[in-house]
Structures are given as C-alpha cells and as structure tokens.
Amino acid sequence: MKIFIPFADMLSGGQVEKITQTFGVDWPHLIAQIVSFCIVCALLYRWAYKPILKMLAERRQQIAQGLANTEKIKAQLAQAEAERHEMLLRANAEATKIIEEAHAAAVRLQERETQKAIAAAEQILAKSRESAARDYSHMLTELKREVGRLVIQTTATVAGKVLSAEDQRRLAEETAKQLPA
Secondary structure, three states: OOOOOOHHHHHOHHHHHHHHHHHOOOHHHHHHHHHHHHHHHHHHHHHHHHHHHHHHHHHHHHHHHHHHHHHHHHHHHHHHHHHHHHHHHHHHHHHHHHHHHHHHHHHHHHHHHHHHHHHHHHHHHHHHHHHHHHHHHHHHHHHHHHHHHHHHHHHHHHHOOOOOHHHHHHHHHHHHHHOOO
C-alpha cells in the first residue's frame, strides 16, 4: 500500500478518472453547478452585497456625522453653561447693587423722616411757647383786672364809701401801672 501519491501520478489520466469515479463526479453537472454558482455570486454581489456595503458606508457616515454633532452639541452646551454662569454672576452683582441702593435709600429716607419729625417737634414747641405766652399774657391781664377789683373793693371797704365809676377806673389804672413794676 502506497500512502504518498506523487503529483505526476495524480495528473495521469488514470488516477483522475479513478477519483472522479470514486466520488461520482459528473463533469457536465459539475461545470453547470460552477457556472450557476458564479452567476448566483455575481447576482448576489450586484444586488445584495453592493447595496449592503453602500448602506454600511452610509451608516458609518451617519455615525461619524452624529459624533461630530455630539461634539458640536457638547461645545454649545459648555458655552451655554458658561453664559449661564456669567449671567448668574451679573444677576448677583445687580442684586447686590440694588440691595446697597435700597439700604442707601432707606438711610436717606430715615434721615429725611427724622428731619421732618424734628421740624414738626420744633413747630409744636414753638406753638406751645406761643400758646403759653398768650395764656401768660391773658392770665396777667386777668390778674391785673382781679387785683384792680380787689383793690377797689378793699379801698371802698376801708374808706367806707362807695366809689364812683370814675374813682374805680382811676384806682384800677394806678394799680395796673404799679403791678408790672
């Protein structure tokens, strides 16, 4: 038994025929199947494999474009975040400024109201002084009149006579002149 068959022996007509008979190779059918297989491969390549490759290329392009868009969106988001942060800082600065202005306005208002209250108190004091001076003057006049009446009454009682209206007036005037002194 020979294990190794030289290549030259294989090409001899006898060996190939033995193999083809052993395996039952029918040359016309084998060639027809090879041609059919090539036609099917060509049709599949043209109608299935090319469209699939084209679709995969488009898909790769869409994915690349999506990644580029994602990067753009990330950049825009970072920019928007920076703008938001800047706006918050400006808003805080404005709020602080407004609060300081409100405090200053409150101090000015308090000062103004204090001045108004002081002015009102001074007016009240002036009016009360005027009123006290009027009351004093009025009381002094009343006192003069009363003292004059008492002097006349006392004089009339001491003198024992009824004084005339002229005497009463003269005595009241004299008494009034002597009272302020």
